[in-house]
Amino acid sequence: MPSLRICITLLALFIALIASWPSPRGAEAVATSANAVPAPEFAGIDRWFNSPPLTLKGLRGKVVLVEFWTHGCINCLHVLPHTKALYDRYKNDGLVVVGVHTPEYEEERDPVRVAAAIRKLGIDWPVAVDNGQHTWNAFGNRFWPALYLIDRDGRIVYRHVGEGNYDETEAHVRALLERG
Numbered sequence: 001m002p003s004l005r006i007c008i009t010l011l012a013l014f015i016a017l018i019a020s021w022p023s024p025r026g027a028e029a030v031a032t033s034a035n036a037v038p039a040p041e042f043a044g045i046d047r048w049f050n051s052p053p054l055t056l057k058g059l060r061g062k063v064v065l066v067e068f069w070t071h072g073c074i075n076c077l078h079v080l081p082h083t084k085a086l087y088d089r090y091k092n093d094g095l096v097v098v099g100v101h102t103p104e105y106e107e108e109r110d111p112v113r114v115a116a117a118i119r120k121l122g123i124d125w126p127v128a129v130d131n132g133q134h135t136w137n138a139f140g141n142r143f144w145p146a147l148y149l150i151d152r153d154g155r156i157v158y159r160h161v162g163e164g165n166y167d168e169t170e171a172h173v174r175a176l177l178e179r180g
Helices: 002-020 074-093 111-121 134-138 166-178
Strands: 027-029 047-049 063-069 095-101 127-129 146-150 155-161
Touching: 047 111, 063 074, 063 166, 074 095, 074 166, 111 127, 146 166, 155 166
Parallel strands: 063 095, 095 127
Antiparallel strands: 027 155, 047 127, 063 146, 146 155
16 A cells, blocks of 8 residues: 555654744744854845944844844734834843844835835834845744844844744843843
């Protein structure tokens, strides 16, 4: 019965794939583990708003929160007030927030619409437009919204995708800022 073996093999592969896929609703703290990895550089950015072009190398020594979002994503809009609160609370303590606007749909690629959304939403921090998903791919990201917290040495030490875990995210920001 080769067809039964093939079905069982395919089912086992499918289960293994699902088990290894990152949860879209989870936080991953790697600050105290060997899993911390160097953050990739911003790549293939089409345009910057609210800032001249930034590099992660140039941001060394600062705590950086990279937020992947798109203006048409309702979950991104739900997370935005929490990102604003972190930015307002900790920007004078060394936190840098960088929004990476990575469109899901064609109409989200228009820089005029992105600029209008930034104004309407009151986003004051730097926003990189990643229409080609180059930075998205460099981070290995797969979800909107997604937060990556980068320590002063340029390593990703925390990741959260989706809504929620706001207190945990803030605790990681505070801990990194206190390490000075």
